[in-house]
Amino acid sequence: SAVISQKPSRDICQRGTSLTIQCQVDSQVTMMFWYRQQPGQSLTLIATANQGSEATYESGFVIDKFPISRPNLTFSTLTVSNMSPEDSSIYLCSVRRSSESYEQYFGPGTRLTVT
Amino acid sequence: QQQVKQSPQSLIVQKGGISIINCAYENTAFDYFPWYQQFPGKGPALLIAIRPDVSEKKEGRFTISFNKSAKQFSLHIMDSQPGDSATYFCAARRDSGGSNYKLTFGKGTLLTVNP
Numbered sequence: 001s002a003v004i005s006q007k008p009s010r011d012i013c014q015r016g017t018s019l020t021i022q023c024q025v026d027s028q029v030t031m032m033f034w035y036r037q038q039p040g041q042s043l044t045l046i047a048t049a050n051q052g053s054e055a056t057y058e059s060g061f062v063i064d065k066f067p068i069s070r071p072n073l074t075f076s077t078l079t080v081s082n083m084s085p086e087d088s089s090i091y092l093c094s095v096r097r098s099s100e101s102y103e104q105y106f107g108p109g110t111r112l113t114v115t
Numbered sequence: 116q117q118q119v120k121q122s123p124q125s126l127i128v129q130k131g132g133i134s135i136i137n138c139a140y141e142n143t144a145f146d147y148f149p150w151y152q153q154f155p156g157k158g159p160a161l162l163i164a165i166r167p168d169v170s171e172k173k174e175g176r177f178t179i180s181f182n183k184s185a186k187q188f189s190l191h192i193m194d195s196q197p198g199d200s201a202t203y204f205c206a207a208r209r210d211s212g213g214s215n216y217k218l219t220f221g222k223g224t225l226l227t228v229n230p
Contacts, residue, residue, distance in 0.1 A: 106151075
């Protein structure tokens, strides 16, 4: 498995501001992903964080709203920009060792509340 | 369009009983079916997984049954314990192109095991 940490673990932010969430993995992984989990709901993939290139976003998610960085094989950031109360969710970092690996692991999540 | 349908939405079981959660899918391109366990305030943890070339996989008290022809798979928790109380998500993996494997999640089942 992989040990994944996220910072911050939770935050309360004001409408219109931005928050950057960090994801650190204890070993190098090829694949890193960012998911959103709205209260009481399932997991929705936001984007795949690609090292050295722009992230690949899923339908309904755009780079201007959720810019992502992936400077190396153990670290990624997700920024939630110009936040509104609808962005209140848990944001989860997830990793797979390689593109073909079956096992996928999740971090502890960042619980974001926007007021 | 929900590609993985999970039921029931919630489940209450007595301690020592068997918990059964079901999932169904339509896309025959799925090639890996994991189950995740999520406790409140935590990220999803990979619990057990199966590939479609086997019909059953058992790990301790947890068993996955897989019916390829019916396109259904289920999680059985034997001798359920209060500590098993959590939300369980089934998922299915497919290649969305160029070895770009993605997980699709069910909506989750909230399991409560009464002492």
